[in-house]
Amino acid sequence: MVLQTKDVIAAYALDNALSHDGKAMPESVLNALFSEGLEKVEISEIMPYMNEVLKKVNSMKPEEQLSEFKRLEDRIHKRDTRKDGELPELPEAQANNVVMRIAPFPSGPLHIGNSRSVILNSEYVKKYGGRFILFFDDTIGSELKQIEPSSYKLIEEGINWLGIKPKEIYYKSDRNKIYYAYAEELIKKGYMYVCSCSQEEFGKIKDQKLDCPCRYLPAEISFRKWREMFQKTTPSGKYVVRLKTSMQDPDPAFRDRVMFKISDRLHPRTRNKFRVYPSMEFSWTIDDYLIGTTHVLRGIEHQMSTRIQDYVRGIFGWKNPISVYNGLLQIEGVKISKSKGAKEVRSGEYIGWNDPRLWSLQSLQDRGIKAETIKEFILKLGLSKSNSIVPLDVLYSLNRKRLEDVPRYFFIEEPTRIKVRGTPELKTRIPLHPLKSIGFKEYITGQEFYIQKSDYDLIVNGTYRLMHLLNFKSFQMNPALPKDFSFISQEMNKKLDLPMMHWLPAFQENIPIKIFMENGNIVEGIGEPALKKLKEGDEIQFERFGFVKLHAKNKDYFEFWFTHR
Numbered sequence: 001m002v003l004q005t006k007d008v009i010a011a012y013a014l015d016n017a018l019s020h021d022g023k024a025m026p027e028s029v030l031n032a033l034f035s036e037g038l039e040k041v042e043i044s045e046i047m048p049y050m051n052e053v054l055k056k057v058n059s060m061k062p063e064e065q066l067s068e069f070k071r072l073e074d075r076i077h078k079r080d081t082r083k084d085g086e087l088p089e090l091p092e093a094q095a096n097n098v099v100m101r102i103a104p105f106p107s108g109p110l111h112i113g114n115s116r117s118v119i120l121n122s123e124y125v126k127k128y129g130g131r132f133i134l135f136f137d138d139t140i141g142s143e144l145k146q147i148e149p150s151s152y153k154l155i156e157e158g159i160n161w162l163g164i165k166p167k168e169i170y171y172k173s174d175r176n177k178i179y180y181a182y183a184e185e186l187i188k189k190g191y192m193y194v195c196s197c198s199q200e201e202f203g204k205i206k207d208q209k210l211d212c213p214c215r216y217l218p219a220e221i222s223f224r225k226w227r228e229m230f231q232k233t234t235p236s237g238k239y240v241v242r243l244k245t246s247m248q249d250p251d252p253a254f255r256d257r258v259m260f261k262i263s264d265r266l267h268p269r270t271r272n273k274f275r276v277y278p279s280m281e282f283s284w285t286i287d288d289y290l291i292g293t294t295h296v297l298r299g300i301e302h303q304m305s306t307r308i309q310d311y312v313r314g315i316f317g318w319k320n321p322i323s324v325y326n327g328l329l330q331i332e333g334v335k336i337s338k339s340k341g342a343k344e345v346r347s348g349e350y351i352g353w354n355d356p357r358l359w360s361l362q363s364l365q366d367r368g369i370k371a372e373t374i375k376e377f378i379l380k381l382g383l384s385k386s387n388s389i390v391p392l393d394v395l396y397s398l399n400r401k402r403l404e405d406v407p408r409y410f411f412i413e414e415p416t417r418i419k420v421r422g423t424p425e426l427k428t429r430i431p432l433h434p435l436k437s438i439g440f441k442e443y444i445t446g447q448e449f450y451i452q453k454s455d456y457d458l459i460v461n462g463t464y465r466l467m468h469l470l471n472f473k474s475f476q477m478n479p480a481l482p483k484d485f486s487f488i489s490q491e492m493n494k495k496l497d498l499p500m501m502h503w504l505p506a507f508q509e510n511i512p513i514k515i516f517m518e519n520g521n522i523v524e525g526i527g528e529p530a531l532k533k534l535k536e537g538d539e540i541q542f543e544r545f546g547f548v549k550l551h552a553k554n555k556d557y558f559e560f561w562f563t564h565r
């Protein structure tokens with residue numbers, strides 16, 4: 001079903017070129033065509049033509065591209081004119097009747113990437129009215145993709161933290177008997193069969209587009225073998241249940257897919273109560289029908305899975321939910337692997353599921369990223385059919401706006417003690433915020449201070465300023481001799497524009513501080529005694545360092561987690 005006329009391809013290519021400095025990217029145009037219904041198997045067919053079109057479009061001047069696009073604009077779905085954070089309409093959505101679900105596989109907590117599906121689905125249900133469902137996709141997993149028992153709770157916790165309350169919660173692992181009932185109907189009617197070929201044998205048959213001999217066994221025999229699958233005496237690799245699609249289908253992935261398999265792995269919730277498990281496609285077909293799913297947001301990469309589900313629904317005569325495709329969201333510099341994370345959490349290399357390196361919602365919360373920021377970030381990116389890579393700073397700058405008013409303190413990394421000769425005893429009150437009146441911190445200072453080693457190292461002969469306190473002169477006869485510092489004056493002179501550094505009085509009871517960074521490193525230093533007033537969970541800014549959140553007030557040191565610059 002190639003719907004793509006030449007004009008449609010050209011229109012998308014022009015659209016893409018106009019928003020990317022005049023150059024259309026083949027991947028973007030392809031993604032747009034997928035959203036128009038292009039199937040993967042059709043790619044090779046349209047590729048030569050698409051390349052020709054791209055070549056032509058990319059050689060056009062911007063004015064030509066624009067006028068040509070205006071001519072063809074109505075051939076494609078309207079250009080996006082929505083404001084940031086406004087979601088496009090869902091096709092065929094009826095008021096108060098939209099049912100959408102999120103389907104996390106419980107291998108760890110939700111991370112920033114998964115939060116997108118949670119937020120978009122729940123926002124859509126909020127927009128139209130209906131039911132938002134949390135459906136744990138926990139059939140059995142695989143050796144590579146294992147269920148992590150603690151993640152059920154962590155996932156719910158993350159969703160709730162985002163301010164979202166699912167109306168209903170289901171677990172696939174509770175529903176095996178439901179799937180069996182539908183499976184038996186299809187086996188008895190000959191739509192599915194039990195296959196005893198080894199994976200290798202079946203692979204060979206599949207590649208040759210031949211039918212597997214098991215396909216022709218009478219339904220009663222298939223059904224008897226299906227019963228055998230439940231007996232412990234049947235080895236786990238002996239049988240699988242296959243959907244009778246077509247072994248000649250152009251896409252090998254569609255050919256008689258496995259719908260049920262045996263697994264004797266211990267399930268964290270149901271232990272060894274079951275050993276026959278449905279495939280993701282089979283279970284979703286049944287569940288979406290039973291819960292009444294109206295719309296499914298899917299990644300482009302799941303098109304095959306949709307095709308299989310549609311096929312099974314066709315057999316039962318059920319209506320297909322509407323698939324809305326969504327490109328992949330990547331955040332620049334953020335690498336997330338849940339299964340890798342699990343290993344590091346178990347081995348103790350990571351401090352727990354809230355370790356910042358996991359980018360879990362728990363870790364973002366502990367770092368001081370606000371739930372509202374994440375929501376705003378996801379909605380700002382919206383729903384896009386093409387894959388997008390977003391700089392991390394987009395998230396950080398949204399969060400920074402929410403932390404603007406927090407108090408500011410001094411933190412000295414690698415403190416270096418200096419003496420500023422001639423400094424009188426000074427009583428200073430420094431506002432906790434330059435613009436907001438949220439209080440002061442007070443010091444009585446002498447002649448000795450701590451400054452950061454990196455600042456100390458940069459000091460050459462000249463004049464400098466200790467922030468909010470005094471101006472001093474630095475002199476060093478030669479590098480072999482110590483630097484000599486002497487007091488000049490107190491007043492800040494904007495005209496002089498002296499290099500500034502933050503400091504702490506050396507005679508005060510400063511607090512040892514450890515800051516846990518987003519990459520797992522720990523930065524150590526000292527902070528001012530005024531920090532004692534803070535409570536765990538408070539967010540502050542360390543001048544010239546960045547925003548941090550107080551994680552723990554330990555006896556020997558305070559532990560902060562780094563938010564961002």
Ligand SMILES: [Zn+2]
Pocket residue numbers: 194195196197202212213214215
């Ligand atoms: Zn077979």
